[in-house]
Amino acid sequence: MAYSDQKMSGSKITALVIVALVHLALGYAFVTGLATNFVKKQVEKLNTFDVEEPPPPPPDEPPPPPPDIPMSPPPVVSPPPIVRNPNPPPVVIATTPNPPPVYIPTPVVAPPAPPAPAPAPAPAPPAVSKAAGLKGNPGQYFGADNYPPSAIRAEEEGRVVAKLTVGTDGRVTDCVVTTSSNSSALDQATCRIAKSRVRFSPAIDAAGNPTASSYTLPVRWVLPRD
Known part of the structure; x- marks a missing residue:
């Protein structure tokens, strides 16, 4: 009895x-099929649905112009009345007194200097x-x-004319x-020899005296x- 009960319990569990x-397989197939159909339908809806862009907002209207204000003309200002003095004061004409005469001194002109005396003529x-x-x-x-000797070495020669002053x-x-002889050595030698060695008889004036x-x-x- 117990063994049969135990065998029946194992069969029940297996069943x-x-x-x-089987229920899980049916449920899985059912769920899977439903999900696939749902996704296909949603995709079809998405493919056929057009998205319309919203219209742009209307532009801002400009503010209304201010109402016209009437321009009133400026008030007319009348000039003040001219009041004339019946007794005007006499017109005084300022006169400038004659200026005193200006004294201009006469410039003093110095007399011209006397001419320098001419040098006394040589006697x-x-x-x-x-x-x-x-x-x-x-x-x-x-x-x-x-x-x-220097003129000999330079082979210089020539003619010299000398003016001599002869004393008394x-x-x-x-x-x-x-x-000049164009040789300084010859010119100097001429005057040196004339002073040291040449002699004269002095000149005689009208009174018979020796003179230079x-x-x-x-x-x-x-x-x-x-």
Whole structure:
């Protein structure tokens, strides 16, 4: 008895499990099919539904213009009345008194300075009744013995004319070269020798006294030849 009851209980459990699995399979198929049909219908609805864009909002209306205000003309201001004085004061014309005379002093002009006195003319040389004369032969002093060595080395020669001043003792007190030989050595030698070695007999004035005079002395320098 117990064994049969136990066998029946196992069969019931197996049957219940099979029934439960069948119900689960049917439920799953049912649910799956319904869900698929629902999704297809929703997709079809979405494909056929047109979305319309909302219309744009109406533009803002401009504010109404302000009401016209009538322009009133400005009030007319009448000018004040002109009050005339029946007795106007006399017109006084100012007069300027004559200005005092202006004293302009007369400029003092200094008298012109007296002209400078003319230099006193040099005293005229005393009249010479007899000119100074050479003593001896002066050519001997301007020969080869007195030829300047520097002029010999430079091979310089030429003619010198000297104006001599002869004193009352017949000696030469001054010498000025009036014609140069283009050699300073020859020009200087001419005046040096004339002052130291050339002698004159002095000039004689009208009273017979010796007096200073001038004398022109030409000298030609020629290079000494061996």
